[in-house]
Amino acid sequence: MTSPDTSTVPRPGPGRPGVLRWWRRHTLLVDALWACGLLALGVLPLAAGGFPGSPLLVQLFFSVALAVPLAWRRRAPEVVAGVVAALQYLQLAVGAHQALPMNAFATVSVLFTVTAYGRDRVWQAYLGIAVAGAVLLGLLSELSLVVLGSTTMIGATLAGYLRRIVRVRDEAAVERARRLEVERDSAATVAAEQERRRIARDLHDVIAHSLTVIVAQADGGRYAARADPQAAQRSLETVAATARVALADLRAALGALRAPGHAETAPLPGAADVPSLVASVRDSGHPVVLTVTGEATAVPAAAGLTAYRVVQESLTNVLKHAGGGVSTTVEVHHGPTLVRVAVADDGIGTASRAPGTSGGSGLTGMRERVEAVGGRFHAGPRDGGGWLVVADVPLQPAVAP
Secondary structure (H helix, E strand, O other): OOOOOOOOOOOOOOOOOHHHHHHHHOHHHHHHHHHHHHHHHHHOHHHHOOOOOOOHHHHHHHHHHHHHHHHHOOOOHHHHHHHHHHHHHHHHHOOOOOOOHHHHHHHHHHHHHHHHHOOHHHHHHHHHHHHHHHHHHHHHOOOHHHHHHHHHHHHHHHHHHHHHHHHHHHHHHHHHHHHHHHHHHHHHHHHHHHHHHHHHHHHHHHHHHHHHHHHHHHHHHHHHHHHOHHHHHHHHHHHHHHHHHHHHHHHHHHHOOOOHHHOOOOOOOOHHHHHHHHHHHHHOOOOEEEEEEEOOOOOOHHHHHHHHHHHHHHHHHHHHHOOOOOOEEEEEEEOOOEEEEEEEEOOOOHHHHOOOOOOOOHHHHHHHHHHHOOOEEEEEEOOOOOEEEEEEEEOOOOOOO
């Protein structure tokens, strides 16, 4: 089992010291140097002839054999612990009962490592194997080695367990940071998508409605130019006024794409602007009857803009799809908790306005707008012909349960 690579994972809190980062990133090199240092200390007493009871070459062999696996103690802690345990029992089996320095060094190293980086059941099993080995060695040589060896092993295990607690805490902190980063990126993606849709709806509403009115006025002015120059002049004035309003709305919509300091500060239209919107359509030669009921108390900006855009898009669809000689009614009712807008016409073009029958996004945009503020939206054919759009826009946004 390998230790986590902290070089590629963001860690919370202040940055770790450079030496510690290097230590954690080069575990094989560090552990190899550790093994070489322990081996040097372990064979130093053997330079004077070794310990009595077994040949010097046997003691040297087991010292080297116990040191070599330590180079992989953090790469494969459980395997290294098993190899060290097997070598020590083999040492007892061949009659080398001396407590070599490398026996203590290797045992302490692997117990610390397997406790800190191994699985729960594994390090407990190796602690039992190590204590059993110390008892066996004490029975074969000196009983004092049982107490000394067991105490040392338990101390190494406790130190490894403390390291394990720190490691698990660090890994949990890294995982929390990773999840928070994922959640932050996901929230940013959702917010960007919502903003993109909002801007797309604004641009569609502004451009589609304004261009439809401009085209209607231009066509009417062209036919009226010879017979009624005054009507042609009024059409041109309506075209200019509509174009100016469209440019202002377009600047406001595009302001969200710029830096906050460059965003336009012109107020967005609201429910109070519906009469002027209806008047602009009426001036283009299409009869529209507006009825406003209820007490128009302070309507929040989001609700007012939604109601305005629904009426705007509905009238645009009437101009585009309903045909000539169409009668249109717009009703705006101000209730205590909502604003209801209803736009009805008696024209044709039902199929072209039906959901899913064209490539337009007007109905979809209206529905998204109304549902975004917690309202209800309906659009469909009227009984007896024509088209009906109804939207209930709450004055207060719905609170999610």
